[in-house]
Amino acid sequence: EVQLVESGGGVVRPGGSLRLSCAASGFTFDDYGMNWVRQAPGKGLEWVSGINWIGGDTGYADSVKGRFAISRDNAKNSLYLQMNSLRAEDTALYHCARWGGYCSGGSCYIDYWGQGTLVTVSS
Amino acid sequence: EIVVTQSPGTLSLAPGERATLSCRASQSVSSSYLAWYQQKLGQAPRLLIYGASSRATGIPDRFSGSGSGTDFTLTISRLEPEDFAVYYCQQYGSSSTFGGGTKVEIK
Numbered sequence: 001e002v003q004l005v006e007s008g009g010g011v012v013r014p015g016g017s018l019r020l021s022c023a024a025s026g027f028t029f030d031d032y033g034m035n036w037v038r039q040a041p042g043k044g045l046e047w048v049s050g051i052n053w054i055g056g057d058t059g060y061a062d063s064v065k066g067r068f069a070i071s072r073d074n075a076k077n078s079l080y081l082q083m084n085s086l087r088a089e090d091t092a093l094y095h096c097a098r099w100g101g102y103c104s105g106g107s108c109y110i111d112y113w114g115q116g117t118l119v120t121v122s123s
Numbered sequence: 124e125i126v127v128t129q130s131p132g133t134l135s136l137a138p139g140e141r142a143t144l145s146c147r148a149s150q151s152v153s154s155s156y157l158a159w160y161q162q163k164l165g166q167a168p169r170l171l172i173y174g175a176s177s178r179a180t181g182i183p184d185r186f187s188g189s190g191s192g193t194d195f196t197l198t199i200s201r202l203e204p205e206d207f208a209v210y211y212c213q214q215y216g217s218s219s220t221f222g223g224g225t226k227v228e229i230k
Contacts, residue, residue, distance in 0.1 A: 035219070037221075044209075044211065044221060044222075044223050044224045045160075045162075045168065045211050045213075045221040045224075046221060047213065047218075047219040047220060047221055050219065059218045059219065060218075061124070061218070061219075061220075062124045095167065100158075100170060100173060100179070101173065103156070103215060105215070105216070105217060105218060106218060106219075107215045107218055107219035108215050108219075109156075109158035109170065109173040109174075109213065109215055110158070110160075110168070110170060110213075111170050111179065113167035113168060114167070115167060116167070
């Protein structure tokens with residue numbers, strides 16, 4: 001069974017940093033690209049970032065470019081999101097999500113989602 | 124960045140009726156890299172359609188996707204009680220963006 005379990009969320013002040021982690025199991029992690037997708041409370045889905053299976057191709061939403069960095073450690077079956085210079089508008093539930101197919105350009109459609117970790121940016 | 128607009132914002136229909144949801148992109152979506160998801164309250168989204176028209180594993184055939192270029196459609200041929208939810212489209216041909224969602228509610 002595919003499982004994606006996020007951690008690392010919490011409350012942080014504007015301008016602060018957080019590092020999110022996603023532990024993957026139930027599939028061969030280095031065969032799949034991965035995304036981070038967020039959802040602010042009561043709002044819609046927003047794609048944040050994606051990375052291909054070997055980490056050589058990444059993509060970012062304009063809203064986070066230059067502030068967030070996606071990475072992966074295939075030996076640890078783990079995905080990460082380093083978030084710097086956080087703003088109030090970054091407050092959301094952050095989902096780790098698996099690519100459903102072979103895509104290029106730093107993103108793909110999603111066939112499995114984690115339940116998310118909540119990030120709150122507030123003073 | 125490609126902007127994706129979904130319409131209508133809310134669709135009020137009765138069980139058994141046909142639902143037609145629209146997704147429009149600000150630029151042509153390469154290779155019809157367009158997906159549709161269903162999300163119910165408190166749950167993660169579920170993949171319905173990828174590649175504009177391919178149904179995901181286990182998705183009933185009452186769900187169908189069509190379109191190309193900038194205009195895409197999700198059709199639910201006959202609404203079942205469990206289909207009332209929010210639906211999102213996602214383009215993944217140039218980086219990625221989601222539409223704002225269409226809520227399908229019971230009339």
